[in-house]
Amino acid sequence: MKTGNTVTGTDSLIEGLSDIVGSKYVLHKYEELLAYDCDGYTIHKGLPRAVVFPADTEEVSKVVRLLYEKKIPFLPRGAGTGLSGGAIPTGGEVVISLVRMNKLLEVDYPNRKAVVQPGYINLKLSNSIAHKGYYYAPDPSSQQACTIGGNVAENAGGAHCLKYGVTTNHVLGLELVLPDGEIVEIGGVTDMPGYDLLGLLTGSEGTMGIVTKITVRILKLPEGKQTVLALFDEVEGASRAVSDIIAAGILPAALEMMDRIAIEGVEAGNYPVGYPEGLAAVLIVEVDGIKEGLDDQINQIIEVCKKNGVREVKAAQTEAERALWWANRKTAFGAMGTISPDYLVQDGVIPRSRLPEVLARIEEISQESGLRIANVFHAGDGNLHPLILFDSRKPGETEKATRVGSQVLKACTDAGGSITGEHGVGIEKKEEMRYLFNDDELQAQIDIRSVFNPENLCNPDKVFPLPGKCVEVKKAN
């Protein structure tokens, strides 16, 4: 049972899948499968043995039941924008794509909730409810493409999560197809009695089952919103400004930072702001809420920036100006493609107060390795996105980039942080889980997985480092 097409019994599998979803919705030819050999994490690749596109929960359940009976591993896939390889087959898994399940099922304004199918695209939700003055808070930069099912699986965050929280703070209920095909409903009204399975499932990276319906909380758009742009000649000053803003008692809706190389990238991208030459750091600070209180906060923020040696600082005068700053920032990852053939995004988190020291360490790692590292990140919550620039055509450079990524994560955990703030562990950071957790702690998590996914057929070989598996085997015997 190794790679897709040579497996014995594949024909009967394809037949079985086609019987459930219709042959039109089963891919199994080599050329078709190629599009599913990776997600947003392109360093690792693996072919699925088939890709199926169920139309509804029933079909998902039937597909899963069939695979469960045949003991064939499978994995759920949304838009495939994941950055840690969560949707990449590692052993010829059948990919269950949720893209056909892309409907907004219900919006209930008085109860502030919306029900969506897993393949529904994040941004569409906010767009569909904006006319009533509502929005869905988690706003990953990939929100034009990523699915809410994928967001739940990764517990996705975004620029505005500093004030409003990440996906887990906004999910009210789930419908889940368990790895044996059973359909269960989880959550509902506030504090449903029992263990918080909802909280456990959110961020479980598709290893506990397939989410087929999601109830999310929707929020009223804030009355006012103001954005400040601050340009610094030194990273130190920008970092200190971040801390001082928080210390001043302000909780910005977003607090984003980009360093010199990141600025070079975004300015070469599709939405250049026209930043002046020679900047070391750009800060974007957004506050929102009741209009009456915002001016004071903006003035305070400007004062703080001035105290920390800002070169230039200003509040957005028009919505167009604000939108441009954000478009420039939100497309930062892609923009790196204009200044480097390849890039690897990391996702470490550090206590905000350790920012200057960790940035300095990252700079050191960059110097030692000879690979340039751009930093564009959610500074307010200490979630770094070092972008390691490399050229996969140069022999050994991909491996070097991976190594550098791991060193960066070590620097984050050495500072008391985490290896991932929003992109998940997937394949990429399995080994780095050891920077955070000991064997007992990994085993405790694997034990929980085994309650949902006892045969480990659903997205196997993700999240946990391999030796953790050995422990599991030992225990089982």
Add this chain to the structure above:
Amino acid sequence: MSRSISLSVEDIKQKLLTVVAEEQIGVTPEAGKLGNSGKVIVYPENEQDVISVVKAASQNQLTVIPSGGSTRAGFGGTIEKADIEISLKKMRGIVEHSAGDLIMTVLPGTTLADIENHLTEKRQLLPLDAPWPDQSTIAGVIAANASGPKRVRYGSTRDLVIAMRVVYPDGTVIRTGAKVVKNVAGYDMNKLFIGSMGTLGVITEVTLKLRPRPLFESVMLVHSEQGIEPLAGLSREVLNSSIEPVSLELLTATLNRKLTGTACPALVVSFEDVEKSVRYQENRVAELAKAAGLSTQVLPSEEVQAWWSRFRQLPPRKNPEAVAVKIGVWLTDVATTLDDGLRLADQYQLEVAGHGSGGTGLVYFYISGVTEERVEAAVKWLEKMRRTVREKSGYAVVEHAPLSFRKKVDVWGDTGPSFRLMKGIKAKIDPQGILSPGRFLGGI
């Protein structure tokens, strides 16, 4: 999952003496009417003590109930005494407050009041207004998933706990989460223990997310002479506007009388922000209220603290003749649920006060005067209430009742479709079933 042998108090004491000092052990004099104590009570001073006690219990198949301030002794469970009560009271204090990172780490027995006092000086806030702050310990609040009216704006423990240390029933210590405000490494194991009523592990350390302390706060009361519905309407309008209330709590007439002396239903709208913004929002709510023919009153600033502190003392804590019920419904069903509660109270001649949040859908009822003779009526009230809220996809859980009441009725109610998974989790973590046996949903 139950054990066959039953040890005497002396035997249990002897077993514990091999791992902790004599002065850390006490014997519970008599069975309280609330139950959930232990034949022997032990006061660990540090995590190592907890590990030793739990290990000893596990090796001897002794049952263990962890406790904090015992404000929730009447919540769940049908046993008078487990073999051992592990009181975390002495593990109290702030381990680290990293003001710049807006996080703090505390020991499990630290009370909410300890935390609040510490943070006030530093102009920060743990936005968790659970009841009985002077008694409630942080680990207890987490285990019971307690929250207050300000949850509308600030969320609850599941939004605030970022890391923990937990001792498993076999003595293994696991760390959950990480001490940073954003983290998705591995499963979010913090969530497992929130609201788990001490059935999965003993929490020995907690790291929490903080907020800057708001510069100004206010409480506004809206009274209605025409029943609760106009208030519910106002609450919906506020929610549907850009006003950002911290709480939107509806009070039954019976509760309002207790709190303000006015015997009509009320809506408590509160704000926390800079003064300008608070005043502006008060005005907007006053306009909306006026249009609906409702009168508003803003409490003088110096009374705001006292108001909340009284509110936080509403739920019964030790009273063996009181029953408290927590109900969850969708937001638009809160007012009718409050009405239903009072109507049934009349029917069964019970003294019932209630409040419910138009912003979270949580409704609380407190039934007083539940003497032995009145237990039957209270049980009937609960059963009827359950039926009503079930139709609205809601639930009703008894958060406080004497043991005698809890033996008569399943305080948790329906187990729901995912119960198999919950049982699986319990069996994985506590295969011997020694931790808080039977205290949780479905007899977990």
